[in-house]
Amino acid sequence: MAEPRHQPVLVQPVVELLRPAKSGVVVDATVGLGGHAEAILQAFPEVRVLGLDVDPQALAYAAQRLAPFHPRVELVHASYASLGQLLQERGIEPSGVLFDLGVSSLQLDLPERGFSFRLEGPLDMRFSQEGPTLAEILSATSEAELTSWLSTYGEERKARPIARAILRALHQGQLRTTSDLRRAVWSVTGPRRGRVDPATRTFQALRIVTNRELSALSPALEAAARSLRPAGRLLVLAYHSLEDRIAKNTLRRLSGHCVCPPGTFPCTCHPQQLLVVLTKKPLLPEAEEVRQNPRARSAKLRAAEKKP
Numbered sequence: 001m002a003e004p005r006h007q008p009v010l011v012q013p014v015v016e017l018l019r020p021a022k023s024g025v026v027v028d029a030t031v032g033l034g035g036h037a038e039a040i041l042q043a044f045p046e047v048r049v050l051g052l053d054v055d056p057q058a059l060a061y062a063a064q065r066l067a068p069f070h071p072r073v074e075l076v077h078a079s080y081a082s083l084g085q086l087l088q089e090r091g092i093e094p095s096g097v098l099f100d101l102g103v104s105s106l107q108l109d110l111p112e113r114g115f116s117f118r119l120e121g122p123l124d125m126r127f128s129q130e131g132p133t134l135a136e137i138l139s140a141t142s143e144a145e146l147t148s149w150l151s152t153y154g155e156e157r158k159a160r161p162i163a164r165a166i167l168r169a170l171h172q173g174q175l176r177t178t179s180d181l182r183r184a185v186w187s188v189t190g191p192r193r194g195r196v197d198p199a200t201r202t203f204q205a206l207r208i209v210t211n212r213e214l215s216a217l218s219p220a221l222e223a224a225a226r227s228l229r230p231a232g233r234l235l236v237l238a239y240h241s242l243e244d245r246i247a248k249n250t251l252r253r254l255s256g257h258c259v260c261p262p263g264t265f266p267c268t269c270h271p272q273q274l275l276v277v278l279t280k281k282p283l284l285p286e287a288e289e290v291r292q293n294p295r296a297r298s299a300k301l302r303a304a305e306k307k308p
């Protein structure tokens with residue numbers, strides 16, 4: 001099995017923020033191809049890593065990459081949605097938990113996974129390779145629902161005409177591949193002119209919908225925060241504003257601040273005194289890292305520490 005490359009993002013800041021966790025168990029809630037896990041295992045010879053991922057293909061590569069660290073690694077095919085239960089069952093109080101959200105290079109670079117508009121592939125987009133594919137979801141949706149997905153999860157201003165173009169292509173039997181999907185978007189926006197392809201927002205929105213990505217995040221961060229040992233650290237790497245907003249608000253709420261919309265009275269968000277936020281502003285990659293790894297372009301790293 002040839003090893004796909006995945007350059008972990010902001011790896012040095014991640015390792016530094018986990019330095020106080022230098023013994024015990026660090027949970028990598030999205031182990032992917034094991035890039036961050038490898039750096040953590042190398043930096044802290046006493047740490048054990050429990051790595052989770054929903055993608056069996058990613059786990060197979062991670063197992064290969066992390067084999068030299070056996071028996072300090074355990075990989076589990078599970079969603080971070082089950083993190084709290086999983087740690088409780090194993091009696092683990094981690095010293096650190098890392099969430100590196102979004103899509104890995106493996107998923108983007110294999111056309112058959114259907115995540116990329118640069119490579120022609122089926123309309124799949126499932127991290128877990130289980131459940132309905134994007135093609136199945138699109139064939140069961142309405143124009144109003146698709147418009148709302150593109151607008152909410154893609155922050156796409158031309159959501160309605162793009163939704164209409166996608167469904168028109170679908171009903172004409174011309175929406176079979178990722179290239180067809182990009183063509184449908186381009187029929188509204190025109191082709192790529194600047195740095196960012198106009199199909200990016202549509203692909204992001206449909207990936208979020210296919211994997212129900214956002215709904216599990218805040219409860220998983222809260223479960224991670226509860227499970228941490230005192231002074232344990234929680235790190236979140238986000239790649240778009242929606243997931244970063246969830247990370248920011250969840251860490252704020254778990255450090256005792258109300259995050260209800262302005263004017264809400266009484267407070268309904270139930271702030272908790274569990275964490276101290278370590279990053280008032282998120283850490284961003286240096287220009288050199290972005291040059292070497294364009295995937296790092298939109299990364300934001302936030303961290304918090306468990307109160308004693």
Ligand SMILES: C[S@@+](CC[C@H](N)C(=O)[O-])C[C@H]1O[C@@H](n2cnc3c(N)ncnc32)[C@H](O)[C@@H]1O
Pocket residue numbers: 006007008009029030031032033034035036037052053054055058078079080081100101102103104127128216
């Ligand atoms: C950006 S990649 C992680 C890359 C990893 N940090 C590395 O250095 O190789 C994100 C990973 O999260 C996984 N993922 C997505 N949703 C998940 C979930 N609910 N639970 C666990 N893993 C998930 C994806 O399958 C993907 O492999």
